[in-house]
Amino acid sequence: MNHVALIAGMGPDAGADTLARFLRACRRELQAAGRPINDQAYPHHVLVQHPIADRSAALLQGGASPVPGLVGAVGVAKAAGARTLGIACNTAHFWHGELQALFPDLEILHIADETARAVHRSGARTCAVLATAATQRGGLFRRALAAHGLDTVAQSPGDEEAVHRAIFAIKAGRPEEGGPPLRAMLEQLLDRVDSVVLGCTELGLVIDADPFAGRVVDAASELANALAAKAYGTYPTHTSPSPQPTEQP
Amino acid sequence: MNHVALIAGMGPDAGADTLARFLRACRRELQAAGRPINDQAYPHHVLVQHPIADRSAALLQGGASPVPGLVGAVGVAKAAGARTLGIACNTAHFWHGELQALFPDLEILHIADETARAVHRSGARTCAVLATAATQRGGLFRRALAAHGLDTVAQSPGDEEAVHRAIFAIKAGRPEEGGPPLRAMLEQLLDRVDSVVLGCTELGLVIDADPFAGRVVDAASELANALAAKAYGTYPTHTSPSPQPTEQP
Known part of the structure; x- marks a missing residue:
């Protein structure tokens, strides 16, 4: 081994x-x-x-x-x-x-490479990403997903900022504050795209991808x-x- | 630090x-x-x-x-x-x-030393221990608890063996098999003693000590x-x- x-x-x-x-x-x-x-x-x-x-x-x-x-x-x-x-x-x-x-x-x-492969395997065509503002603005997942022919739907700057704040609430030991807005955002995105990437390792602490049967791909798991x-x-x-x-x- | x-x-x-x-x-x-x-x-x-x-x-x-x-x-x-x-x-x-x-x-x-101090602080007088057969037979916790004036109630060899088997079921990736007998044993022991020590790190995977308000002391937490x-x-x-x-x- x-x-x-x-x-x-x-x-x-x-x-x-x-x-x-x-x-x-x-x-x-x-x-x-x-x-x-x-x-x-x-x-x-x-x-x-x-x-x-x-x-x-x-x-x-x-x-x-x-x-x-x-x-x-x-x-x-x-x-x-x-x-x-x-x-x-x-x-x-x-x-x-x-x-x-x-x-x-x-x-x-490379976490985004592994994750993009998993999204590609799932058969999804359109994606969205929940991540920190820096991950979003730098296109970490958008590029990795594009390499597999996958389109990433952009979020509004306000939504992006709300996700970022929620992630930092989890880091500050307040998952009960960060969890609800993140889960609400996930549900909204699932109405618009085939697959949502949990592109921050904090997200798995408040969102369980398993019940979403392949439509939510947690980068930490990949x-x-x-x-x-x-x-x-x-x-x-x-x-x-x-x-x-x-x-x- | x-x-x-x-x-x-x-x-x-x-x-x-x-x-x-x-x-x-x-x-x-x-x-x-x-x-x-x-x-x-x-x-x-x-x-x-x-x-x-x-x-x-x-x-x-x-x-x-x-x-x-x-x-x-x-x-x-x-x-x-x-x-x-x-x-x-x-x-x-x-x-x-x-x-x-x-x-x-x-x-x-020393995990048993730290745990015995916690049991002593809780004000308990009588204890029991859930642990592997080797931990029980070698008296790892009995001695540590006795150093603090605490009496440890012995389990029957049959109960000891049942706990040991349940622990190894958890190790083998079957917590759903190990959990129920361990939780039942814990409830039985709480009828007899002030404090029960979870004296194996596998136990915290199937028993949450928190709701027992100090009467269950998890060695892993100590x-x-x-x-x-x-x-x-x-x-x-x-x-x-x-x-x-x-x-x-």
Whole structure:
């Protein structure tokens, strides 16, 4: 089994939630292989959580760069023996290319790439994305989805701002404040498009994608699934295109 | 803030659950200090999950020792900069003294010690413990609780075996099988004693201690609380006795 890692802390609860999704994905891998589930059947993994500067503030307000924090965490994961990594934060993927270039011997999964493949597999034609304002304005998912021929419906600036505020309420320990507007927005979007991407790892803390039967794709789950497949050596060879490198907004 | 680590993988889901408890404890620390909750307010931490040999089989059936796996995981946590560690498995604490001696520059918390202090603080006089057969037969909690003047009511060998089987059903990915007998056993014990200790990290996956208002003490939560207090420098100076070193059953 391949040693893997999750770079977490963005936010910490979302990282722990992504870890739980990874472990569920590991159980599905074991079940698919007809192997028994026990403590010893899971791959080596580490979760590394360093305080990392706010990604949205860096992109939209010229705040401190998250790169030093990210590099430190990836370095710890590398030293721990991980060879494939997932970053449990969508907005952080604006620095994916920079991180990957700094660690050429590691494989750093791209959350939007994994998610776009899942949306494409679902047969959807039109999509919308719930995400931070920085993720939206930089087109992190719009580009990845376009590479698979998928159209992304834009939200109004007001709606985008409301989603962003709700995400930061969850980060501030107030999921009961962030959850209701996010669930209401999701329902509105599902009336307009085939598929809605939960493009921020905080969203899975207040929205369960499972009951929506494939119409809601949680990026955290897709990252977790890909990481488990890398760990067990079942990651598919993709024939579909990878999205273009993402520029910062 | 002190860098901390959780040694997980025993089982992996229980480790992720203990991490989530640690993050909740961090938020309580921040709230108590009047500090805002945001991604950057949490301490550096790593969760390390290596495949570690089954602790119960090692103690009761002469199976492979978990020590090499534990030492490897603690070594990774040390290399990552952690100075205080928690081990997210009660049965593994039969090797606590051996691990602590191998890493004299690290502080490894003792889950039964932390739990016994919490039971003592609750004002309980009589206790019972739900745990693996190895934890019960080795008296991991009986000794720790006795150091605080607390009596532990023994279970019948049949009940002990039923609890052990239910715990291993959870480890095998069948919480729906392990949960009902454990919850029934808990209710029976609460009729007989003041306080019931959930002395296996799997138990919190199927039993929520919160509604029992202090009468059910989850060892995973006590370990998580202690680790958060160590991270933020608020760990109390204890005047109550520490339990005696635990011998293996």
